[in-house]
Amino acid sequence: MSFVEIISELVLMPLIAFVVGLMMVLMMRKISARLQRRIGPPFFQPIYDIVKLYGKDTQVSHGLIHDIGIVMAVGGYIGAEILLPVPGMEGIADKGGIITLSYFLMIPSLGMALGVGQCANPNGSIGISRALTAMLAYDIPFIIVVFGAAWHYESTSLIGMIEYQQANAWGIIEMPFLAIAGLFALQGMLGKQPFEIYIAPAEIATGPMVEMSGKYMGGLFVMQTFQLYTAGVLYASLFLGGGESWLDLLPKAFLVVAIPMSIAFLFPRYKTEDLIRILWKWPVMLALIGLAFIL
Amino acid sequence: MMKKELKIKSNKTNQQKQKRTNPLANVFDDFIDFCQSKSLFMLHYCTGCGAIELPPAMTSRFDMERLGIQPMVTPRQADILLVTGYVSVKTLKRVILTYEQMQAPKYVIGICSCTVNGGMYWQSYATAKKLNEYMPVDVYIAGCMPRPEAVLEGLNRLKNNIKNDRKEQKGSAWKDYYKNYDYYLGNQQNLFGKEWQTPVDVIAEAKLYGLEGEGTYGENTKKLKMVQHPLLPQEMKL
Numbered sequence A: 001m002s003f004v005e006i007i008s009e010l011v012l013m014p015l016i017a018f019v020v021g022l023m024m025v026l027m028m029r030k031i032s033a034r035l036q037r038r039i040g041p042p043f044f045q046p047i048y049d050i051v052k053l054y055g056k057d058t059q060v061s062h063g064l065i066h067d068i069g070i071v072m073a074v075g076g077y078i079g080a081e082i083l084l085p086v087p088g089m090e091g092i093a094d095k096g097g098i099i100t101l102s103y104f105l106m107i108p109s110l111g112m113a114l115g116v117g118q119c120a121n122p123n124g125s126i127g128i129s130r131a132l133t134a135m136l137a138y139d140i141p142f143i144i145v146v147f148g149a150a151w152h153y154e155s156t157s158l159i160g161m162i163e164y165q166q167a168n169a170w171g172i173i174e175m176p177f178l179a180i181a182g183l184f185a186l187q188g189m190l191g192k193q194p195f196e197i198y199i200a201p202a203e204i205a206t207g208p209m210v211e212m213s214g215k216y217m218g219g220l221f222v223m224q225t226f227q228l229y230t231a232g233v234l235y236a237s238l239f240l241g242g243g244e245s246w247l248d249l250l251p252k253a254f255l256v257v258a259i260p261m262s263i264a265f266l267f268p269r270y271k272t273e274d275l276i277r278i279l280w281k282w283p284v285m286l287a288l289i290g291l292a293f294i295l
Numbered sequence B: 001m002m003k004k005e006l007k008i009k010s011n012k013t014n015q016q017k018q019k020r021t022n023p024l025a026n027v028f029d030d031f032i033d034f035c036q037s038k039s040l041f042m043l044h045y046c047t048g049c050g051a052i053e054l055p056p057a058m059t060s061r062f063d064m065e066r067l068g069i070q071p072m073v074t075p076r077q078a079d080i081l082l083v084t085g086y087v088s089v090k091t092l093k094r095v096i097l098t099y100e101q102m103q104a105p106k107y108v109i110g111i112c113s114c115t116v117n118g119g120m121y122w123q124s125y126a127t128a129k130k131l132n133e134y135m136p137v138d139v140y141i142a143g144c145m146p147r148p149e150a151v152l153e154g155l156n157r158l159k160n161n162i163k164n165d166r167k168e169q170k171g172s173a174w175k176d177y178y179k180n181y182d183y184y185l186g187n188q189q190n191l192f193g194k195e196w197q198t199p200v201d202v203i204a205e206a207k208l209y210g211l212e213g214e215g216t217y218g219e220n221t222k223k224l225k226m227v228q229h230p231l232l233p234q235e236m237k238l
């Protein structure tokens, strides 16, 4: 691959992720609206929100680390996007593989922890400690699922996994238990109810976001678009055979994101200790059973 | 002791929203104004009985989200402060603290007759009568209590004001707080006593935005200078 090609892919992949992510945010809000029998936001609402936030007159910064934290939160996902192969573009996916990707997925949480730490708001600190606890909770089933998938496909490269699935059967047919455990982990990773412990607007006033305003909040909105896209495409590549073309991949990714969203708006949330108990019990058990079948 | 500094950066050097000469900049400004009018995060400070009309305005019957308005939970994230009902003197302090922490451009909506002129609490000793003596109010929605249709009507009027801000100089009530700070501070001092001060240095912000006016300084700000002590982080005690 020529140098120019690589550079253009590195720019294009996050851009596409952003646009698709915006649609996913819209879908999320539409689903919540429809479940509550409302009309929901207009089509361009996610863009209005982000532009408005970046266009605010006051931008309160709490210091350098606060700024860097947000850059890390968005940058971590941008790094993840170029490791995530999509139809026609591979970026640097063949250099990285799923293990590097799992590390990249932790960077945003750590970045938020850094940034929020400097805000010195007690609600923010509680929120971030809960976010890291939640990360501990969902990462164990997630890592077992990733390990199982890598073992089954005999490859740690996402490209290899997708090729295997397109030649043989989809992962969800060959390892249904791991796929279900993966869905649980996804719900935790997206921080949606019933695992929404760290946002908790009525309890700790949106936790990590409590001091964020203007472009910082805008940064987090951008992060959310990337987050939804990454979750959808990663799950689709692991279990739903990736995609041969965009027309193939996008419906899968949207479907994957729609499942946690539809569950989310029907449930209240768990307490922190209940969250850990439930995530370390059921998905881990399912994942271990799934692992036993394929080993 | 840890010293935390709040740095407030300003987007544009001159915050007066005036037409700029570069045509592209105009298009850009208009686009931002348009987005601002389309996306409003509101902080509803449910002070009185009028708050009961907000749930129907937000949920399935009237659905505020289709107008691009959604609730937020902290003053940092919010654009609109909804004061829903009578404000007692004790509550008013909190409303002012909240208002000053919000990020410009910020808008205040007074819902209910009680915020307009005291309403049925006119004779109460503990209630602040007119909200706009203590902070600039963009839109009043009168009624005891106003129906959700009226609330949505008021919000729509605010949206129009924001969109036509540059043309008609509407929807900029928040600038008035900086330009006439002395007046608002005086009223606040009358109510809360001479010791009254808030954590936000409004005069410094006015300088930063270039919104200092005749009314920014006066008798009352002098009084404030005398009693004002610097804000230090509280010591950690167990």
Ligand code: SF4
Binding pocket: B048, B049, B050, B084, B085, B086, B111, B112, B113, B114, B115, B119, B120, B143, B144, B145
């Ligand atoms: S105007 Fe009527 S409904 Fe509204 S706060 Fe006053 S008494 Fe209550």
